Amino acid sequence: MKYLPVNEQLFTNNRKNFVSRIKPNSIAIFHSNDEYPRNGDQNFIFKQNPDFYYLTGVDQEQSILVLYPDCPNQRYKEVLFLRQTNDHIAVWEGHKYTKEEARKASGIQNIYWLQEYDTVLHTVINYSDNIYINTNENDRYAHTVPYRDLRMLETLRQKYPLHHYERSALILRDLRVVKSEIEVELTQKACDITRDAFIRVLKFVQPGVAEYEIEAEITHEFLKQRATGHAYNPIIASGKNAIVLHYIDNNQVCGDGDVILFDWAAEYANYNADMSRSIPVNGRFTKRQRQVYDAVLRVFRAASKMIVAGTVWNEYHDEVGKIMAGELIDLGLLSKHDVDKQDPKSPLYKKYFMHGTSHHLGLDVHDFASRYKPFEVGNILTCEPGIYIPEEGLGIRLENNILITKDGNYDLMAHIPIEAEEIEELMNSK
Template identity: 55%
Template structure:
């Protein structure tokens, strides 16, 4: 792979922790993702199923993991099935992983070719009292799309209608939400690459530059540092476009006097960074731009200190809502009287700050984890307040990634410029 080899101990430990959560005499089946078609004979490329990667480290299509910790023959309690290289594949796509390579990556000794899956399933299925099957249960996911997992679940239930199935996703969420030390280091690597991209864009930005040129600079820096590219489609929104939360066309010109909102992040070894910075196109913020920027920065610093063990997302959102209200009153966007008379179920600040303050981060940019659970040591969250004023063509959002530890939290992006003086010095040095 493009990224450096990952210690197989991470995946071995992840499987061990999963096994402790399975019911007795259970089998778990986890599939890799599809290669998604585009048009004609083209594809959109391949991105591994994050649960599959978490358990195996295998970054290849047409792969299957079978776990059956109570199977009578101990040699078959962990099986990895991978795609065999044929002469056709070798000519058109190149070599796929060998069994030895797959074993070294995953730490699984029993590696078979994927075309033997049916015979393996027949060997196992009638010894299992229940079978754990996986599905994307993220509340923001597209459940209408027929993924490989959905197709397999439908086929499995048709073939084995009397077998009891269990949901694997809640167990994977329980595991993945707490980041292991090696995972944290991979996220820090993605952050470091993102920092390099930010510096490159800051040096390149000037009046007359197109947003897509900044995207090109960012992409170049990512690829030069062993990233496969963007963690998500980057937002490079100048002027009024910064008030569009998911503006991703990046087609407009950056004009003198505007502020450009940059929401981006590098992917590294399937792990992600998520950062937002705002830069003045001409290198200096106007008085009003500074006022809004400082308001957002004050909100961010308060919110960052609230992302600690024992807090909850709902409490964080409500507490920060009060801070946002105060800042909007200070900016002249709301009046104290209006706020006092508002419907508490429809707070007025949402007009200028319509999105959430934070989300889990990891293998997914909006990573698995319940918005209702208590914050715990080892979780990583974003902290991303914003104020958007379409009538003034100003949109400011700032975002850092925060790790919760036993002694408090650590801002993983504290060394990336964010203060107004730092931003202006960077752009004018």
């Protein structure tokens, strides 16, 4: 891993919080992510299952966590199974966790090699009443590929058909959304790296530069500061590309007079930032570009204030929609008469602002959380309004990451330039 070691207390506390919520005499099993083939003899770069990382801090493939707090054998209350390395693996793949390194990373004392898993599990599982299995229940995910946890569930059902099977996801959905102090620090680190990359880009962009050259500058800064890399595929959308919400081709030349819509951020220790900015290629917004930019910024300011404990998801988005409709009327894109007569189920503002204003942020960029539960202290959410005008070839989006505290909210990206004047000043100071 590129990132510095993470305090194992984070993962120890996460496990304590998890097992405190499971039923008595239950065993819970968690698997690392699959390794996915890229071509005939290579895999894609491994990315850890966020739930597994949340509970272990172990960032390695072919690993299993077993939690059985009521286990009659003291040795198996908390067990981590790892792939045992050998000379061949060391030569071809490099270093793997030793048992001592895994203890230090996770806080788990009982470490076994993976080949011992079946034997150890069978010696204790028949003493349990319930088996908790972890499945991907993020409502943004559509299941098409049978991942490791699902495959292992089928195996367990065949071997132990009379156990009661339970869902770990219900517990993790409540736990993961409330960030601890260490998690906030890791997210802040990702935001800080993102800021430095943005400042670097502001001093780099000029007419004639290619979108992919900008991407290279960002990647350089990320890796230089120990980020794992990009939190998601970076969007560097100049001119009319900005009206494509998930534009990731990044292969066009940035033209004089255009605006570039950025949506990119760093990942650090598996925790993600998520930033959007819009900047003028030549360092100066036109009058119309500035009008639209300032409208989005006003919506951003108003929406940010609503991200507090107790806010209800749908009510929040409806309220932001009303503010956006007013801005679109002022910009001449909608008429007040039409807005007053609109179908509330199909508000007209969605023609120019078609996505949501916020999502939870954490180990997943769109973090695992309930959209039906009011916002809580410890939540981190994005705030990302935008206006997209196809007929003008113009798209503006602004996005920061907001932490809810007991005293209100705190913008983790407050140190990243967002005012138009500051962006212009930095671009013209190179």
